[in-house]
């Protein structure tokens with residue numbers, strides 16, 4: 254009966270009984286999504302949307318093999334992992350097979366936040382150090398412990414204060430970061446070294462003052478920071494600095510793992526490093542809450558040696574494990590990594606072409622089906638085109654294509670579609686984007702657009718879209 258409730262009623266009840274702080278896309282005119290198939294989502298009227306942002310529905314919305322695995326196991330038993338179960342050990346073995354040595358010990362949890370929280374706990378116990386290094390604009394989860402290491406949240410005007418044991422290193426963004434290409438006339442490797450030396454400085458200081466580092470935590474490709482691809486060699490240098498200061502390296506693969514980059518199962522592999530702890534989530538259950546931490550026998554032993562047993566009611570329950578195993582089946586059987594590589598390259602090169610047509614497109618970057626298009630009002634100064642990016646997201650929604658934007662200035666268009674995305678989908682996405690950007694070309698008066706984005710309107714996507722369109726029409 255829930256699906257037959259009028260949308261206005263769904264909105265009314267949500268506004269009354271669900272926390273206002275809870276995020277809602279297109280707040281003034283939200284979407285009510287009732288069904289999903291592969292790369293498509295459907296609203297209550299049957300309207301179909303091309304989903305270009307849902308990296309959770311990794312093997313496609315409601316994949317029948319995954320649905321069946323969950324349904325079957327749910328009808329047999331769902332209990333906790335204090336009993337033996339084959340689905341759990343099979344999953345552990347399969348995950349470990351995808352990872353380099355010595356990453357071979359798994360802990361199962363329910364969300365990316367829980368995975369990162371446990372990773373930090375393992376790091377603290379193993380190193381006995383406190384200082385944690387995180388990257389600027391990073392997001393690692395909604396738990397209190399994770400907000401502490403997430404500048405994406407604590408940097409906000411109303412955000413909590415950064416704890417003194419948290420140290421923020423600059424994000425290795427070679428387009429609009431501290432050191433940029435080509436302005437600083439450095440090659441990629443030199444830029445990687447420069448950014449890594451920033452982490453090195455923090456490590457040295459931590460060693461001198463506090464005896465050493467606890468952990469360095471980073472997404473292998475920073476998604477929340479605006480689809481950042483670090484320069485080659487960056488993580489290798491960083492890991493060296495961190496290990497010299499007795500810290501452990503945590504790779505957050507919650508968004509970018511499970512083959513999204515196309516060439517490798519895990520995004521850290523593109524940088525030829527081996528973390529001490531890897532966290533994974535989102536795509537792992539294709540929409541079902543399941544996540545994991547994988548670490549080395551040495552770190553797992555330090556944890557066990559405390560004598561404090563680890564128990565997580567739902568972590569590693571047979572239903573979650575059966576679903577995660579089914580997701581791995583589909584990735585393998587449908588060769589989704591190869592597909593991400595092929596379709597991702599096509600998407601990236603088509604987006605590159607947009608750079609030659611629209612001055613708004615400042616930078617295009619990506620790996621596999623992880624692509625970012627950064628909009629700027631001026632290519633020389635690389636001034637973020639925040640209002641324009643907002644307008645584009647709203648116009649794409651009108652065209653029944655769902656994309657999002659991110660980065661500290663919310664000016665990076667983000668594409669991270671389900672891995673079943675096709676070259677035709679990529680063409681439709683880019684052709685439509687081309688048309689929407691063309692609407693902005695020539696008629697664009699960025700000052701006017703910027704002025705329109707008042708704090709009040711920031712919460713009001715549709716009215717922005719309407720007013721921006723009005724301004725375009727009138728210029």
Ligand code: PMP
Pocket residue numbers: 363364365366367369392393394395472476477505507508534535
């Ligand atoms: N790490 C990263 C990089 C994420 O993007 C997120 C979620 N956006 C998390 C951790 C937290 O995951 P969850 O929402 O499943 O707790």
